[in-house]
Amino acid sequence: LQRAELERRGGPGARPRDGEESPAPTASQPGSCRDGDADQRAVDRDTLAALERTTDRGRRLVEQLVGIYLETSPEHLAALRTALAATDPDGVSHSAHTLRSSSVTIGARRLGELCRLTEQAASDDDLTLAGELAQALFAEYERVAVELEAEISGVST
Amino acid sequence: VSGEHSPGAPGRILVIDDEPTQRLLARAALESSGHEVAEAAGGENAVDLAASFRPDLVLLDVRMPLLDGFEVCRRLRRLAACRDTSILMMTGLDDIDSIERAYEAGATDFAVKPINWTILAHRVAYMLRASRASMRLRLSEAKLANSQRIARLGYWEWQPNSNRLDYSFESIQLLGLAEAADPRVVLDLYEAAHPEDREICERFVAELDGERRLAESEFRIVTPQGETRFIRQLAGITRNLVEQVVVTGAVQDVTEQRLAEERVRQLANYDVLTELPNRRCLTDELRRWLERSHDRRTRLALFFLDFDRFKMINDNLGHAGGDELLQRSAARLEAWAAELLDRGLPKPLIARFGGDEFVVVSEVGGDTCADTLARDLLDIWRRPFEVQCHEVGIRMSIGIAQYPEDGREVEILLRKGDVAMYQVKNRGGNGYCFYDESRAGGGLDRLRLELELSEAVGRNELVLFYQPIYDPQHQLFGAEALVRWQHPQRGLLTPNDFLPLAEETGLIVPIGNWVLRELCHRAVEWAARATRPIFVTVNLSARQLEQPDFELQLETHLADSGLDPKLLMFELTETLGVTRIRGVQDTLRRIAARGSVIAIDDFGTGYSAIPVLKALPVGAVKIAQEFMDGVPEDPSNAGIVRAICGIAHDLGLTVIAEGVETAEQARFLADEGCNLMQGFHLGRPMAADQLAALLETTGLVADPS
Numbered sequence: 136l137q138r139a140e141l142e143r144r145g146g147p148g149a150r151p152r153d154g155e156e157s158p159a160p161t162a163s164q165p166g167s168c169r170d171g172d173a174d175q176r177a178v179d180r181d182t183l184a185a186l187e188r189t190t191d192r193g194r195r196l197v198e199q200l201v202g203i204y205l206e207t208s209p210e211h212l213a214a215l216r217t218a219l220a221a222t223d224p225d226g227v228s229h230s231a232h233t234l235r236s237s238s239v240t241i242g243a244r245r246l247g248e249l250c251r252l253t254e255q256a257a258s259d260d261d262l263t264l265a266g267e268l269a270q271a272l273f274a275e276y277e278r279v280a281v282e283l284e285a286e287i288s289g290v291s292t
Numbered sequence: 293v294s295g296e297h298s299p300g301a302p303g304r305i306l307v308i309d310d311e312p313t314q315r316l317l318a319r320a321a322l323e324s325s326g327h328e329v330a331e332a333a334g335g336e337n338a339v340d341l342a343a344s345f346r347p348d349l350v351l352l353d354v355r356m357p358l359l360d361g362f363e364v365c366r367r368l369r370r371l372a373a374c375r376d377t378s379i380l381m382m383t384g385l386d387d388i389d390s391i392e393r394a395y396e397a398g399a400t401d402f403a404v405k406p407i408n409w410t411i412l413a414h415r416v417a418y419m420l421r422a423s424r425a426s427m428r429l430r431l432s433e434a435k436l437a438n439s440q441r442i443a444r445l446g447y448w449e450w451q452p453n454s455n456r457l458d459y460s461f462e463s464i465q466l467l468g469l470a471e472a473a474d475p476r477v478v479l480d481l482y483e484a485a486h487p488e489d490r491e492i493c494e495r496f497v498a499e500l501d502g503e504r505r506l507a508e509s510e511f512r513i514v515t516p517q518g519e520t521r522f523i524r525q526l527a528g529i530t531r532n533l534v535e536q537v538v539v540t541g542a543v544q545d546v547t548e549q550r551l552a553e554e555r556v557r558q559l560a561n562y563d564v565l566t567e568l569p570n571r572r573c574l575t576d577e578l579r580r581w582l583e584r585s586h587d588r589r590t591r592l593a594l595f596f597l598d599f600d601r602f603k604m605i606n607d608n609l610g611h612a613g614g615d616e617l618l619q620r621s622a623a624r625l626e627a628w629a630a631e632l633l634d635r636g637l638p639k640p641l642i643a644r645f646g647g648d649e650f651v652v653v654s655e656v657g658g659d660t661c662a663d664t665l666a667r668d669l670l671d672i673w674r675r676p677f678e679v680q681c682h683e684v685g686i687r688m689s690i691g692i693a694q695y696p697e698d699g700r701e702v703e704i705l706l707r708k709g710d711v712a713m714y715q716v717k718n719r720g721g722n723g724y725c726f727y728d729e730s731r732a733g734g735g736l737d738r739l740r741l742e743l744e745l746s747e748a749v750g751r752n753e754l755v756l757f758y759q760p761i762y763d764p765q766h767q768l769f770g771a772e773a774l775v776r777w778q779h780p781q782r783g784l785l786t787p788n789d790f791l792p793l794a795e796e797t798g799l800i801v802p803i804g805n806w807v808l809r810e811l812c813h814r815a816v817e818w819a820a821r822a823t824r825p826i827f828v829t830v831n832l833s834a835r836q837l838e839q840p841d842f843e844l845q846l847e848t849h850l851a852d853s854g855l856d857p858k859l860l861m862f863e864l865t866e867t868l869g870v871t872r873i874r875g876v877q878d879t880l881r882r883i884a885a886r887g888s889v890i891a892i893d894d895f896g897t898g899y900s901a902i903p904v905l906k907a908l909p910v911g912a913v914k915i916a917q918e919f920m921d922g923v924p925e926d927p928s929n930a931g932i933v934r935a936i937c938g939i940a941h942d943l944g945l946t947v948i949a950e951g952v953e954t955a956e957q958a959r960f961l962a963d964e965g966c967n968l969m970q971g972f973h974l975g976r977p978m979a980a981d982q983l984a985a986l987l988e989t990t991g992l993v994a995d996p997s
Contacts, residue, residue: 192320200313236314
């Protein structure tokens with residue numbers, strides 16, 4: 136049930152929460168190759184590309200952002216673990232929130248959504264759910280980190 | 293740094309977010325648009341940074357550890373540097389609660405996360421423009437308010453359609469309203485108007501309703517502290533942006549100007565010393581009185597008052613004493629006027645005309661008559677003044693001119709009052725008299741006379757006449773020298789015509805000196821030719837005696853002429869008063885010691901005849917002319933003459949009778965033992981040549997041949 140709930144509220148693709156939409160991948164649909172690509176990727180390349188165009192710093196800004204993200208995120212993940220272990224809903228909520236905004240910024244949409252759900256569960260005082268969501272969050276972060284490392288080291292994935 | 297991404301001038305932007313990627317993004321995006329960016333990771337140092345950085349705009353994250361965005365926002369608003377800064381709060385998309393709290397904390401706007409930084413850079417440009425416009429507006433408002441405060445200027449605005457009244461704080465203060473006042477309509481603004489000026493305000497409001505384009509008024513207000521201030525107000529009718537009629541009023545405190553004007557008016561119209569209206573004010577006011585009298589067919593009396601012998605008072609008391617006397621006199625005049633008013637009589641107009649001259653104007657008729665008022669006025673000075681520990685007695689001369697009998701114009705009435713006053717002076721002062729055309733025919737213009745008299749000696753216009761004095765055996769004893777003024781236009785003037793003026797103005801000193809010199813030389817001529825001594829007597833004024841160089845001058849004349857001082861007799865009037873006589877006592881003793889005779893003139897008419905006789909080296913007394921009236925038939929005068937002769941003889945004094953007009957009087961006087969006599973019966977005053985001729989005919993002169 137929890138798994139189903141997870142799938143329904145924040146499954147892969149991080150769809151808007153209309154709940155009616157199928158969680159199934161849409162990769163088979165013609166002309167939606169990029170969406171399909173996004174489903175498989177932890178970090179949305181369009182977001183990074185847009186960031187590159189946002190300022191006159193171009194690619195350098197993206198590299199700086201990713202650098203900062205990779206540097207600061209472990210702290211927040213550690214804080215999240217500590218808070219879960221200490222059964223501290225406020226700590227869980229706050230760590231998830233902080234991680235979420237930077238994750239969304241660099242295009243880690245699914246991770247962002249997992250952060251939001253964890254934050255919400257903690258706010259609802261449902262630490263059991265928050266804990267389970269956090270496990271998915273940690274796993275997703277590993278994917279994000281790999282992709283970002285590749286991004287800044289110039290390796291295409 | 294290029295500003296191509298967003299239009300508008302760059303600003304100073306402070307980014308406050310605990311999330312480093314957000315700060316980096318914000319900085320990158322905003323710097324791309326040319327803005328200067330500072331960042332803070334937390335609320336605590338953000339407030340300090342804001343105070344020194346003075347941002348135009350703050351990007352503030354709601355959710356931060358320790359100090360949340362709302363608290364930071366509130367603290368920023370308390371900073372002087374951030375009171376007008378735009379604060380953009382970044383909130384979660386679904387966080388309606390945060391959006392509301394941000395508004396309450398004083399945020400300018402909010403942006404929903406995740407932020408689209410490209411869009412945000414544009415949004416910042418919009419916000420900066422808006423905040424700059426409102427900043428300029430606020431600055432210009434502050435400047436305007438400052439200048440209005442300095443100019444003590446306030447404004448109000450009334451929209452008749454909506455009946456809405458707006459006003460500046462300054463105008464509430466200027467209009468003297470309490471701080472808590474809540475005026476709703478224009479008339480409410482005049483709550484503090486002076487009761488007498490309320491009508492002005494009501495009329496002003498009525499004029500506004502009457503669609504007049506511009507209205508102006510001035511009125512007084514009474515402040516909550518009870519102070520009266522002058523307010524000038526202007527109002528104009530205009531139309532606002534939506535074409536509604538708007539009445540705008542400007543309120544200005546013009547108290548300082550009015551007070552300055554009042555001071556100028558006061559100085560121009562009032563005498564500084566006595567605070568009475570001055571000559572200029574009197575002239576204006578009298579003109580109005582005359583117009584009113586003309587309309588109402590009432591009559592006016594103008595009293596021209598002048599102190600008798602004021603110069604002497606000034607000489608004795610000093611100018612400060614003289615000034616004090618004038619102030620006290622003015623106070624008594626005003627008290628008198630107030631009393632008249634209390635008695636239901638018309639209040640007179642009182643002014644200081646100049647020097648020691650006052651003018652009083654009153655309506656006359658009915659219960660008020662000029663004679664009564666004149667007597668009232670004389671009474672005012674009857675009570676002596678205590679000035680600088682001296683008791684000073686004052687006598688006044690009052691000349692009266694009447695409207696319409698004596699004239700209908702200010703200048704004529706003043707002049708005629710002056711002339712009448714001088715007529716009183718001629719009679720010895722201390723009294724009043726109405727202007728009399730026939731007596732003034734000679735045109736006794738005092739000022740001109742004074743000028744002319746001052747030149748009379750130099751122009752050789754003075755002459756001495758001599759009235760012979762005989763002994764009871766009808767032997768010529770000598771003559772009394774009497775001064776005459778051969779006036780070029782007015783003919784021969786007698787001492788009564790000009791000596792009071794000479795005495796008052798001090799011209800008596802040079803005149804007396806001339807008389808002495810002339811007399812000495814003439815007497816020597818006669819003495820040289822006569823077979824027996826011919827005595828000469830002359831009046832001596834106290835003022836002459838009081839001159840420090842009088843004795844020296846007398847000495848000079850005696851030495852120059854070679855006249856034996858024993859042939860000189862000086863006549864003093866005892867009405868001088870004891871005090872003044874004491875002052876010249878020593879001088880008189882020295883004169884008497886050289887052989888001249890001191891005589892008391894008009895003996896018996898003064899206050900203290902007997903003590904004077906004892907105090908001074910007197911050798912003779914002259915019986916006043918008035919006691920000769922009706923002698924010897926009048927038992928009372930005859931008794932007085934007899935008594936004077938008796939006393940004089942007992943004291944070993946020579947008695948001289950004046951005004952002997954009949955043979956009976958001469959016989960009576962001879963019988964009573966009077967030593968010498970003079971009068972029309974015996975011989976009129978005559979020129980020196982005539983007296984010389986008389987000496988010859990009476991055989992007193994050795995035949996020249």
